[in-house]
Amino acid sequence: MEYKTINLQEKLSKFQDQWSPKVIAEMNDYQFKLVKVQGDFVWHKHEHTDEVFIVLEGNLIIEFRDGKVTLNEGEMFVIPKNIEHKPYAEEECNIMLVEPKGVVNTGQERTEQTAENDVWI
Incomplete structure (x- = not known):
């Protein structure tokens, strides 16, 4: 087995598209995804x-x-299942998502912001 770390900055430098999560690792049935965001996303759950x-x-x-929550660099927030939400970033923001494998970024909604699922970088 090869033991290799995952460099988040290197992974983020490999793509520019926004609102399109990229998988960088899996743990059990969960995926770790990086995504660049700016502007409004859709309401979804x-x-x-x-x-x-x-x-x-x-x-x-x-x-x-x-209501709303503001997350600054180095902070995290857990959104409970079935809670409608809409992310927004004034300036480009790099985030990591942790969610079960197969989760679609727009939930049950299908819009132009629905990203292809399970894309690895």
Whole structure:
């Protein structure tokens, strides 16, 4: 077996597209995904799973129907399953998502922001 670390900055340098998560690792049935975001995303929810947002660079706002949370660099937030939310970033923000394999970025919604799933870098 080859033992090799995963360099997050190197992985982030391999793509420029936004709102399109890229898988960098798996653990059991969970995937670690990197994504670059800027501007508004769509309102959506994940009916069967929680979702973890970890801000690596920048600032991210996650709006809920009854409030919002602001995440700064180095902070994380867990969104409980079945809670409608809408991420937003004024400037480009690099985040890591941790979620079960097969989760679609827009939940049950299908829009122009729905990304291809299970794309590895």
